Amino acid sequence: MSENVTAQLAELICHSQPDDLARNKARTGLLDFTAVALPLLRDEILDSGWQKLKKLYPQQNSETRALLLGYAGHALDFDDFHADFRGHVGTVVLPALLALAAERQVTAAAFLDAWIIGVETAGRLGLAISQRHYERGFHNTATLGTLAATAAAARLLKVTTSQATVALGIAATSASGLRAQFGSAIKPLHAGLAARSAVMALRLAQADFGGQASGVIEAFLAACGGESSDASLLLHNWGQPWRIVTPGLEFKPYATCSGTHSAADAALKLRQRWLEEGRQPHEFLTAIAHIEVAFPPGGDTAASVREPRSGIEARFSLEYVIASALLHGELTLADFAEGELDADTARLAAKVRRCPDESAPPDAINPSARFHQVALCFADRPAWRCRVTRQQSIATPPNLSTKLRSCLPSASAEEQQKIEQLCQLREDDALSQLLSLFIKPAA
Incomplete structure (x- = not known):
């Protein structure tokens, strides 16, 4: 060369x-x-x-x-x-x-x-x-x-x-x-x-x-x-x-950081399972003890905001994106626009814990292999889990x-x-x- x-x-x-x-x-x-x-x-x-x-x-x-x-x-x-x-x-x-x-x-x-x-x-x-x-x-x-x-x-x-x-x-x-x-x-x-x-x-x-x-x-x-x-x-x-x-x-x-999308898709799948039981979305607020989101080490580099103060910051928050998907069933432009955050979404987002999966290869090695596993941990029943890979999320373009x-x-x-x-x-x-x-x- x-x-x-x-x-x-x-x-x-x-x-x-x-x-x-x-x-x-x-x-x-x-x-x-x-x-x-x-x-x-x-x-x-x-x-x-x-x-x-x-x-x-x-x-x-x-x-x-x-x-x-x-x-x-x-x-x-x-x-x-x-x-x-x-x-x-x-x-x-x-x-x-x-x-x-x-x-x-x-x-x-x-x-x-x-x-x-x-x-x-x-x-x-x-x-x-x-x-x-x-x-x-x-x-x-x-x-x-x-x-x-x-x-x-x-x-x-x-x-x-x-x-x-x-x-x-x-x-x-x-x-x-x-x-x-x-x-x-x-x-x-x-x-x-x-x-x-x-x-x-x-x-x-x-x-x-x-x-x-x-x-x-x-x-x-x-x-x-x-x-x-x-x-x-x-x-x-x-x-x-x-x-x-x-x-x-x-x-x-979704009008959010792409590093949140497979987490959002996992949350939406869990929401659908919840609805199929005849439960209402607002019941998540009382039924869930906490929520865990797992991903490869470093997989949250872009989605780094843990406690957003505005809709703009919420675009980069795994916590808020997951909570919004669970409660509302969609992520709209209005959900992540300027202005105050939705109070119920913020309450649920506060229950989300980041749990990097140390058994997975670091995200930096191959970001295309990224995944998110969302776990709904209840006080009165076994946890529900859903894992969605980045490749699954992008397989069906909008x-x-x-x-x-x-x-x-x-x-x-x-x-x-x-x-x-x-x-x-x-x-x-x-x-x-x-x-x-x-x-x-x-x-």
């Missing part, structure tokens, strides 16, 4: 050719992003961070548009997830692409290909830097997402390989974001900052702003991934298959038409159908119409 991995990566970004299967997957990912971003863009969901951000950064150029779109796409924590990336790739890549496409003539095919390249880069960065990066406290969506969005933008703008190389180096040196901000408005801001940094990196590279043309991504991987990193994984078998196809994008059924309706209940059936059609990007005019949903014309 030659020394300049960054240049080899730039060559692949600029010149590799996605296939039709990858483009179809890209269309689906675009619909999911649209569903979760439009509620904020239309002010249909209360988000104080969004209101403040709009006032601080009015949409005037591609950088501020990327910032705002990135925040909007990640604010609900309902956006896509990529296992190799261990983050949310759509909400960094697509805002950068949409912001740039609004300022120049771009074909629908070029947009889809750039989106695919962004996902490919994201997944490979996640593999190359290893799980150690996330364990160290970095938020991959923010850090690796900056480089992935830059790769996608380089492809969309058809820059030279040398310009792409410099842009990637600029992105690597500006990438940042810590998991310590989970549960606050800074988490979705991470996505916006990453998308904005990508646009800036491309502008600087196109202006021939001085930057190292070699060794920067290698230095980034070594500094942020340590001895576990392997730069060769950025390049090996690129696009075979495309990362947007395998392992592909995962679409969330219906994105239904998800769109849940996110945009005020939209008519005709408008929802139109949005779905536009996200297919079957013709260039569809991209122009789609952009009008995301970016308001200057006043």
Whole structure:
């Protein structure tokens, strides 16, 4: 392997050719992003961070548009997830692409290909830097997402390989974001900052702003991934298959941290068993002595909030998610929005105990093998247990038409159908119409 991995990566970004299967997957990912971003863009969901951000950064150029779109796409924590990336790739890549496409003539095919390249880069960065990066406290969506969005933008703008190389180096040196901000408005801001940094990196590279043309991504991987990193994984078998196809994008059924989903599914199964006995959900509050949730050691790294103080923090709380699933039978956007917590849910959540299963391999070895086992421990009967693996949870993806309706209940059936059609990007005019949903014309 030659020394300049960054240049080899730039060559692949600029010149590799996605296939039709990858483009179809890209269309689906675009619909999911649209569903979760439009509620904020239309002010249909209360988000104080969004209101403040709009006032601080009015949409005037591609950088501020990327910032705002990135925040909007990640604010609900309902956006896509990529296992190799261990983050949310759509909400960094697509805002950068949409912001740039609004300022120049771009074909629908070029947009889809750039989106695919962004996902490919994201997944490979996640593999190359290893799980150690996330364990160290970095938020991959923010850090690796900056480089992935830059790769996608380089492809969309058809820059030279040398310009792409410099842009990637600029992105690597500006990438940042810590998991310590989970549960606050800074988490979705991470996505916006990453998308904005990508646009800036491309502008600087196109202006021939001085930057190292070699060794920067290698230095980034070594500094942020340590001895576990392997730069060769950025390049090996690129696009075979495309990362947007395998392992592909995962679409969330619940607006909570993906690290809570199999626990929620286990709780819902136990709730159904309870109902089949003719019992009422509110009886959980008195019938349950305590609840245990088991998982591989380290499997609660992302879902780290034990005593949430708001609906935003509750998204990252195994305790609150399990209690909400048991009591309500669903996890809605309203359950995890800004404002006070539901008192009964908080009472039940206080009975949840985390019990890492020390017999299981640590989560860091293979997060895809994660599971949650929820046990309802009663005062007057044997405990009920239900174990759901992560793979079982993602085996049946949510219906994105239904998800769109849940996110945009005020939209008519005709408008929802139109949005779905536009996200297919079957013709260039569809991209122009789609952009009008995301970016308001200057006043």
